[in-house]
Amino acid sequence: SQTIHQWPATLVQPVGSPLSLECTVEGTSNPNLYWYRQAAGRGLQLLFYSVGIGQISSEVPQNLSASRPQDRQFILSSKKLLLSDSGFYLCAWSGPGILELGELFFGEGSRLTVL
Amino acid sequence: GNSVTQMEGPVTLSEEAFLTINCTYTATGYPSLFWYVQYPGEGLQLLLKATKADDKGSNKGFEATYRKETTSFHLEKGSVQVSDSAVYFCALSDQGGGSNYKLTFGKGTLLTVNP
Numbered sequence: 001s002q003t004i005h006q007w008p009a010t011l012v013q014p015v016g017s018p019l020s021l022e023c024t025v026e027g028t029s030n031p032n033l034y035w036y037r038q039a040a041g042r043g044l045q046l047l048f049y050s051v052g053i054g055q056i057s058s059e060v061p062q063n064l065s066a067s068r069p070q071d072r073q074f075i076l077s078s079k080k081l082l083l084s085d086s087g088f089y090l091c092a093w094s095g096p097g098i099l100e101l102g103e104l105f106f107g108e109g110s111r112l113t114v115l
Numbered sequence: 116g117n118s119v120t121q122m123e124g125p126v127t128l129s130e131e132a133f134l135t136i137n138c139t140y141t142a143t144g145y146p147s148l149f150w151y152v153q154y155p156g157e158g159l160q161l162l163l164k165a166t167k168a169d170d171k172g173s174n175k176g177f178e179a180t181y182r183k184e185t186t187s188f189h190l191e192k193g194s195v196q197v198s199d200s201a202v203y204f205c206a207l208s209d210q211g212g213g214s215n216y217k218l219t220f221g222k223g224t225l226l227t228v229n230p
Contacts (some may be wrong), residue, residue: 035216043139043161043204043220043221043222043223044204044220044223046217046218046219048221049217090158090159092158092159103149103161103164103218104151104159104161104218105160106158106159106160107158108156108157108158108160109157
């Protein structure tokens with residue numbers, strides 16, 4: 001069966017520090033991978049998605065970046081965190097190809113607090 | 116562009132009450148519609164879906180009917196339980212509308228069911 005892991009689960013970082021959140025998927029090949037951010041009162045915002053190794057689509061211009069160094073690994077990074085980067089970050093995957101049936105499988109999330 | 120609008124929360128009900136959470140959408144192509152649920156401290160999981168007009172999605176006593184004429188996909192349950200307390204997200208994927216690989220989510224509605 002397929003599983004998704006993301007870590008760390010909780011992170012407290014000072015403004016200006018770097019960030020690295022990691023997500024891995026097991027039990028499937030060539031998945032589509034996603035990073036979402038959930039901020040209070042703002043719902044679920046798509047940050048990045050990837051349909052293959054090295055292929056990253058950015059949805060929102062910001063100081064975050066994403067990379068996919070391996071088929072089932074997706075990393076969210078920042079060189080210098082801002083206060084506004086605080087939130088709950090969710091990694092998700094779907095089967096390869098277009099999202100016709102729409103099912104995303106989400107990790108348990110990483111809560112980031114920037115102080 | 117695509118968008119999803121769902122009723123503002125929070126919604127507070129007593130156990131066994133009837134639930135409706137309204138959701139309307141705007142899409143340029145041929146959307147499929149979904150409801151996701153997020154239990155406290157967890158990631159999202161798919162609750163139900165409908166891929167064409169007049170389809171009814173159902174799961175765990177929840178139902179939603181894809182109404183193209185009113186561009187709506189309202190979530191209903193006849194008798195809620197305390198365990199239904201969660202955040203509910205309406206979402207769409209829009210094949211042919213430039214969103215082949217991603218879902219557009221509403222802002223979420225927090226439901227609290229009291230015993």
